[in-house]
Amino acid sequence: VWTCPRDHVTVVGSLAELSDLAGRDVRGVDPHRPAIDEVSIRCPECSEQGRRVPDLIDVWFDSGAMPFAQWGYLGPASSAEEVFRARFPADFIAEAIDQTRGWFYTLMAEGVLLFGESAYRNVVCLGLLLGRDGRRMSTRLGTAVDPWSVIDRYGADALRWFLVAGGSPWSDRRVSMEAVEDVVRRFLLTLWNTYAFFVAYASIDEPDFASAPPPAERPPLDRWALSQLHGTAALVRRALEAYDATGAARRLAAFVDDLSNWYVRRSRRRFWDPARAASGSGSDGSGWADWSDKAAAYATLGECLETVAGLLAPFTPFIAEELYLNLVARQDPGAPESVHLTDFPAAEPALIDPGLDEAMEAARTIVSLGRTVRADAKVRVRQPLERAVVGMATVPPGLESLLALVADELNVKEVAFAESGEEMTGWRARPNFRALGPRLGPRVQLLASALAGDDGSVASRLAEGREVTIPLEDGDVLVSPQDVELAQTTRPGWGFASEGSITVALDLEPGERLRREGMVREMVHHVQNLRKSAGLAVTDRIVLGIEVQDAEAGAAVAEHAQHLAQEVLASKVLDEAVTDPLGESTVQVQGALFSVSLRRA
Numbered sequence: 001v002w003t004c005p006r007d008h009v010t011v012v013g014s015l016a017e018l019s020d021l022a023g024r025d026v027r028g029v030d031p032h033r034p035a036i037d038e039v040s041i042r043c044p045e046c047s048e049q050g051r052r053v054p055d056l057i058d059v060w061f062d063s064g065a066m067p068f069a070q071w072g073y074l075g076p077a078s079s080a081e082e083v084f085r086a087r088f089p090a091d092f093i094a095e096a097i098d099q100t101r102g103w104f105y106t107l108m109a110e111g112v113l114l115f116g117e118s119a120y121r122n123v124v125c126l127g128l129l130l131g132r133d134g135r136r137m138s139t140r141l142g143t144a145v146d147p148w149s150v151i152d153r154y155g156a157d158a159l160r161w162f163l164v165a166g167g168s169p170w171s172d173r174r175v176s177m178e179a180v181e182d183v184v185r186r187f188l189l190t191l192w193n194t195y196a197f198f199v200a201y202a203s204i205d206e207p208d209f210a211s212a213p214p215p216a217e218r219p220p221l222d223r224w225a226l227s228q229l230h231g232t233a234a235l236v237r238r239a240l241e242a243y244d245a246t247g248a249a250r251r252l253a254a255f256v257d258d259l260s261n262w263y264v265r266r267s268r269r270r271f272w273d274p275a276r277a278a279s280g281s282g283s284d285g286s287g288w289a290d291w292s293d294k295a296a297a298y299a300t301l302g303e304c305l306e307t308v309a310g311l312l313a314p315f316t317p318f319i320a321e322e323l324y325l326n327l328v329a330r331q332d333p334g335a336p337e338s339v340h341l342t343d344f345p346a347a348e349p350a351l352i353d354p355g356l357d358e359a360m361e362a363a364r365t366i367v368s369l370g371r372t373v374r375a376d377a378k379v380r381v382r383q384p385l386e387r388a389v390v391g392m393a394t395v396p397p398g399l400e401s402l403l404a405l406v407a408d409e410l411n412v413k414e415v416a417f418a419e420s421g422e423e424m425t426g427w428r429a430r431p432n433f434r435a436l437g438p439r440l441g442p443r444v445q446l447l448a449s450a451l452a453g454d455d456g457s458v459a460s461r462l463a464e465g466r467e468v469t470i471p472l473e474d475g476d477v478l479v480s481p482q483d484v485e486l487a488q489t490t491r492p493g494w495g496f497a498s499e500g501s502i503t504v505a506l507d508l509e510p511g512e513r514l515r516r517e518g519m520v521r522e523m524v525h526h527v528q529n530l531r532k533s534a535g536l537a538v539t540d541r542i543v544l545g546i547e548v549q550d551a552e553a554g555a556a557v558a559e560h561a562q563h564l565a566q567e568v569l570a571s572k573v574l575d576e577a578v579t580d581p582l583g584e585s586t587v588q589v590q591g592a593l594f595s596v597s598l599r600r601a
Helices: 015-021 061-062 081-087 097-115 147-154 158-165 177-205 220-241 245-271 291-312 318-327 352-378 400-410 433-440 443-452 457-463 514-535 551-558 562-570
Strands: 049-054 091-095 119-128 384-390 412-417 427-430 468-472 475-479 486-489 494-500 502-507 540-547 570-574 583-589 592-600
Touching: 015 412, 049 486, 061 097, 081 502, 091 097, 119 433, 119 502, 147 158, 147 177, 158 177, 158 245, 158 318, 158 412, 158 486, 177 291, 177 318, 177 412, 177 475, 220 245, 220 291, 220 352, 220 400, 220 551, 245 291, 245 400, 291 427, 352 384, 352 400, 384 400, 427 443, 427 502, 427 551, 443 475, 443 486, 457 468, 486 494, 514 540, 514 551, 514 592, 551 562, 551 592, 562 570
Parallel strands: 091 119, 384 412, 540 570
Antiparallel strands: 384 502, 427 486, 468 475, 494 502, 540 592, 583 592
16 A cells, blocks of 8 residues: 555555556565565656555455455456456365464455455364373473374374374374374274285185175175275265365274274185185185185175275375275276276265164174173183073164174074073062161061072062062062162073173083083184294195193094194194194193194195
8 A cells, every 4th residue: 555645545456556656667576565665656646756654454364365366356357357256265274273363264354345255165173283291392391293203104194194083173182103103003004904914815816806796695794894885985975075084084994993803804714714725716616615705705805995995095195095006906907097096986875784784783792792791701712602692672683694693703602582581691689778677677687588589580570660579477568679679690600791782691601512622722723823923824734743641632632633624724633743843832721731833734
């Protein structure tokens, strides 16, 4: 703004206009103080010399003019009209919370003042990054984190994922090497291990994905994985369209965890079944009685990983690219050369099955409760048990078809639904002395003795909310549920756990037959670890030597020798040490000592 001695005000809109008024080319002059103060003009009204006013407007208003000033837009007649209107307002603005009073405000104020609307439609407001102590980072206190050190150590994707998925974006965030390492361990390594598992077995089998049955004809576990995948794709797209990057990232993290810790865990044998490994493999089905099932597993996991790569591309571009290049681009010459050149994954609604999702969620809850029962009773997962009984208020349709999966995961021979609560647990009742004392006086002790001798029938009726007449030595007494304290009890030798409307009870007393089977399962686990420490490949066959002095342990090995050999890929199982062993060790299982040795067959 320039004024002359006669107080005429001239507002200059551009350096070109200023050059005309100054009578010389000033387009190369720095348009800030003090350089701009040296430029005088001839007043358009009186021809007197005009000088720039000394006052400054808040400099944020200069930034607030960015949406139109960057295009040189000076009004409806401007040559920049079309390009400006095509880009105003912006879809979103993303800055830290300290921009609220500055840039956020002036962009909005100037947009509304000049054009009747804000310069942006959405705001992504970010919190501040703090040291591990919750205060501003300080080099002196050792809480400053150099981003390049984080990237050098864990990679840019780890830092990106930490910033996006580690908490609400508008909240302040504590940053430390340990926090980023936790992201790597909980998410990125889980994803990478799932990918590595797929690649390892696909490299052995070289599956023909075209031979896989269509999704609707695959086993329930595959259809569940695809339902979860496409539900995740739909939610991630909706979240990103709503500028909720954190919600999208967290759903992705949950899916990757489910894929690794449920789908792959439950499908592992489908990719490599040692019982049939000796007879060959391959996409032609030779030696595999159920290649269709195996092909379905390969196709399902491959589709999940390919789609996850696309969904992750905006979050972890480098890992997403590595997955895509190896799984897609290098296998299909016609595919786009980068994941970042593909369309963002779109959900297929036909593959989303809410009923199956509900049934599988119930199955997973049953498994979780069963594991809790085992852990509380200190019964190892590898010890087979005879029976699990499940009590539910409502059994979701489709859950019964998943009971074999539940039984295998819980390592029980049978899973059944309870016909009544008493089949799983019982009830015990004690007098509520505070409620009954004033009414019964000394008789309350007689009632306590009667309830202590109850076989569970009285307590069960009280648990159902019914009143019960109980005979005492000096007459009957009417007892309501409010008169007693009720507690659930387990059947002898059983354990139970509950969550919501689901209760799971396990028979925790294996017989002799199951104890021997559990002993061999422990041996399989030990031999697999010995194979790994010996550096054997998953396809290497071995000669296994097992020496044992305990008669029961010897009987267990003899009874399950074929199963043991199949599980560890042993062409022979000897009752003596092998010569020139690649690995050997001694292990104690259920009190019996086993000396184990192995070598390549």
